[in-house]
Amino acid sequence: MTDLYQSQRAMRNMRRAAMQRGVVAVLDVGSSKIACLVLQFDGTEDIREDGLGSLAGQSQFRVIGAATTRSRGVRFGEVDAMAETERAIRTAVQAAQKMAQTRVDHVIACFSGARPRSYGLAGEIELHDGQVSEQDVARVLAACDVPDFGVGREVLHAHPVNFAIDHRSGLGDPRGHVGNKLAADMHLLTIDTTAVQNLLHCIKRCDLEIAGLASSSYVSGLSSLVEDEQELGAACIDMGGGATGLSIFIKKHMIFADSVRLGGDHVTSDISKGLQVPLTTAERIKTIHGGVHATGMDDREMIEIGSDCGDWEKDRRQVSRTELIGIMRPRVEEILEEIRALLDAAGFDQLPSQQIVLTGGASQIPGLDMLAARILGQNVRLGRPLRVQGLPQAATGAAFASTVGLCLFAAHPQDEWWDFEIPAERYPARSLRRAMKWFKDNW
Amino acid sequence: MRSLGGADRRYSDPAPRRDPAPSRLAFRIERLWLTPMFRVALRVGVPFVLAASVAGGYLADDERRASLQQSLADLRRSVEERPEFMVRLMAIDGASEPVAKAIRGMLPVTLPASSFHIDLGALRAAIAQIDAVAGAELHIRKGGVLQVTVTEREPVILWRQAAGLEMLDAGGHRVATLLDRTARPDLPVIAGEGADALVGEAMAILAAAGPVGDRIRGLVRMGERRWDIVLDRDQRILLPETDPVTAVQRVIALDQAEDLLGRDVVVVDMRDDRRPTIRLAAGEGEKLTIMNTEVTGQ
Numbered sequence: 097m098t099d100l101y102q103s104q105r106a107m108r109n110m111r112r113a114a115m116q117r118g119v120v121a122v123l124d125v126g127s128s129k130i131a132c133l134v135l136q137f138d139g140t141e142d143i144r145e146d147g148l149g150s151l152a153g154q155s156q157f158r159v160i161g162a163a164t165t166r167s168r169g170v171r172f173g174e175v176d177a178m179a180e181t182e183r184a185i186r187t188a189v190q191a192a193q194k195m196a197q198t199r200v201d202h203v204i205a206c207f208s209g210a211r212p213r214s215y216g217l218a219g220e221i222e223l224h225d226g227q228v229s230e231q232d233v234a235r236v237l238a239a240c241d242v243p244d245f246g247v248g249r250e251v252l253h254a255h256p257v258n259f260a261i262d263h264r265s266g267l268g269d270p271r272g273h274v275g276n277k278l279a280a281d282m283h284l285l286t287i288d289t290t291a292v293q294n295l296l297h298c299i300k301r302c303d304l305e306i307a308g309l310a311s312s313s314y315v316s317g318l319s320s321l322v323e324d325e326q327e328l329g330a331a332c333i334d335m336g337g338g339a340t341g342l343s344i345f346i347k348k349h350m351i352f353a354d355s356v357r358l359g360g361d362h363v364t365s366d367i368s369k370g371l372q373v374p375l376t377t378a379e380r381i382k383t384i385h386g387g388v389h390a391t392g393m394d395d396r397e398m399i400e401i402g403s404d405c406g407d408w409e410k411d412r413r414q415v416s417r418t419e420l421i422g423i424m425r426p427r428v429e430e431i432l433e434e435i436r437a438l439l440d441a442a443g444f445d446q447l448p449s450q451q452i453v454l455t456g457g458a459s460q461i462p463g464l465d466m467l468a469a470r471i472l473g474q475n476v477r478l479g480r481p482l483r484v485q486g487l488p489q490a491a492t493g494a495a496f497a498s499t500v501g502l503c504l505f506a507a508h509p510q511d512e513w514w515d516f517e518i519p520a521e522r523y524p525a526r527s528l529r530r531a532m533k534w535f536k537d538n539w
Numbered sequence: 540m541r542s543l544g545g546a547d548r549r550y551s552d553p554a555p556r557r558d559p560a561p562s563r564l565a566f567r568i569e570r571l572w573l574t575p576m577f578r579v580a581l582r583v584g585v586p587f588v589l590a591a592s593v594a595g596g597y598l599a600d601d602e603r604r605a606s607l608q609q610s611l612a613d614l615r616r617s618v619e620e621r622p623e624f625m626v627r628l629m630a631i632d633g634a635s636e637p638v639a640k641a642i643r644g645m646l647p648v649t650l651p652a653s654s655f656h657i658d659l660g661a662l663r664a665a666i667a668q669i670d671a672v673a674g675a676e677l678h679i680r681k682g683g684v685l686q687v688t689v690t691e692r693e694p695v696i697l698w699r700q701a702a703g704l705e706m707l708d709a710g711g712h713r714v715a716t717l718l719d720r721t722a723r724p725d726l727p728v729i730a731g732e733g734a735d736a737l738v739g740e741a742m743a744i745l746a747a748a749g750p751v752g753d754r755i756r757g758l759v760r761m762g763e764r765r766w767d768i769v770l771d772r773d774q775r776i777l778l779p780e781t782d783p784v785t786a787v788q789r790v791i792a793l794d795q796a797e798d799l800l801g802r803d804v805v806v807v808d809m810r811d812d813r814r815p816t817i818r819l820a821a822g823e824g825e826k827l828t829i830m831n832t833e834v835t836g837q
Binding site for chain 2: 184186187189194197198199301302303
C-alpha cells in the first residue's frame, strides 16, 4: 500500500508541475466514448462588478481543446483491448491537441469500472501536547485501521471525511484545536489493480504522464450535484455506456461510491437482439425514438427500422414505439433496481436529504426521471454538469458529467490521504535515529 | 470467359474502413510539431542556417569577395560623385585676408570634391582653432558652394610680455602677435604675469581712469595680485587687490581736487584703503625730513 501511497504522491507532484506549465489534459475513458479536454490554467480571474467570481469560482481555467471519439476496446468501463484503447486515446488526445494548438504532456484520467468498493475507516490517537498539529493529523490518518480489502486491490481515493476532538465532531480542519483525543473518519475507495494498471499502461504508451486518477462516479458527482445537495446529502447516478456509477455525497464529501456493470450499451444490445438490427441501427433507434413510458400515442407511432440486407420484406420492417419501449424498459428498470440495492446497502435512507441526481449519457432517455422516481424515491432530478469556461456546446450535455467533473477535480482536488505529511515515525529518518542511538550506546 | 478475379472483386467486401486513429509515429510527430521550442527552431533556425550557409559558401572565395567589395565601392563612388553632391567653390565671409588665407589652407580636400568627403564638423573645429577666429559657421549652399561665415575676435588690449606684444580680445583670448606698438596706438597696454586673465578688470580700471587717460602708459599686474597704473613722468598708482576701480576713482577725485598727479609725486599708494599714501620725488634732505616727520608722526 505504501507503494500506491508513493505513486499517488508522485501524481500530485506531477499535477503541480502541470499547473506550473499551465496546460493539462483530462481524459474520460468511458465505454461508449473517450473524451479529452485540454485545460489552460492562467490563474487570472477577471473581477466582475459585483465582486464575485464567475462560474462558481471555476474560472481560473478554460477549456482550449476538446475532442471526443467513439470508444473502442473499453467494456464495462475497463480496458478490454489494450491496443484498441490506446488508439482511441491517441485519437482523442491528438484531436484535442490540434484544437488547442498546444502540446499536452500531463493527463488526469478517470474511468468508471474496475469494481470500486467503499470502506469507512476510523482512527483515533491521543494528543501529546494538547494542540493539534499537522503531524497529529498525519498520525491520526495513519492510525486508521485499514480493512483487509484483499490482494489485487488498490486505493484510488482516501478522503478524510470528518475529524473529531474529544466529543466535538464534524470538524473540517482540526489543526490548532485543543483537546486530548483526535479521531478521524476516512472514506476509502479501492479498485482492481489490474484494471487500473491496464489503463495506465495505455496512457503511458501515448507518451503522456499521469497527473491524477479519479473514479468516474466521484467526479460526475462533483460536477452534477449543486452545492447544497453536496452539503445536505445526495446521490449521483452516472448512467454511462457500460457501467452505471453511484456516489453519495454529504457535507461536501463523498462517503460512498459503487458501480453497477450495466449501462446504456446493454439497452442497445437488447434492442439489437429484439428487433434483429445491427448495433449501430439499434443505437440510432434508441437515441431518436427511445423512451420508458408507453402511451396510447406510441402504439400508432411506427418506426422504420430499415436494414440493408437486400430482402425487401426485411428492409421495410416497422415497429411501433410501444414495442421499442417494451424492450428498453425492463433493462432500464433492472439498472435502477441494481442501483436501488446499492443505495439500500449504503444506508442512503438514513441521510437527511435524499436527493437523487441522474446524469450520464443514458440518463437522457425520455421519461427516465419518472421511472427512477418510482424505483428510487421521490426526489429525483436529471442533472447536467456545471458550465466551465470555453467548453464547446457539444460537450455540455449530461454525457459529459464526468469529463467536466474531472476538470473541477483537476482545478481543485480535494485533500486526500497522501496530501498530508508523512508521519514522522514512518520516515526513513527513523533508521538514522536508530544509528545515532547505536552510536550513543556504544561510545 | 470472364475472369473470376473480376467477379470476386465485385462481390468482395469493400476495403476495411481506415482506422481514424493516428499511428504512434504520426502522433509523436504531431506532438513534436506542437512543441513551441521545436516550432521556433524550425521556423527561424532552419531558414537562418540555410541562408547563412549559402552566403558563407559564396563568400568563401577570395576573388568573389574582392569583386563584391569593388562593385560596392564603385556604386558608392558613383553616387557620391553625382554633380548634385559636388562642392566647387569655397566662399569665406567676415574674415580678414590673412585669416581667409589660413582657412583656405585648412580645407583637407582639393576642390572640386564630393560633399560626402568634407567633414564640416571637423573643418569647423579646425577653423575655430585659429586664435583670430571667435566662431565659424559652415554650410554647403546650393550650387556647390561651401559657405564659411567667420566671426573674428576684436582686439581690445595689448599685453606686453618678454617675447613681444600680443593682442587680446575682451575675454583675454589671444588674437594675434603685434610686432610694432605703433601699429595700434589706439589700444592700451597691460603687462605682467596673469594679466591676460583679467582683461575685463583692466578695461574697467582704464575706463575709470579716463580723465588721465592721455597720461597712462599702461597697467602692470603685480605679483598676479593687483594692478599698478603706470603714468608718464615715471608716476605710479598702486591699486589694492580688492575693488581697484573705486581706488582709481578716489585718485581721480584727488587729482581733480588737488591736482595730485600734476605735482612731483612718484607713487600714489592706494593699497591701504583707509588713506592714500604718496611718495614725493625730491632732494635727499627734504625727503629725510618728510620721512622723519612720517616716523615721528607715527
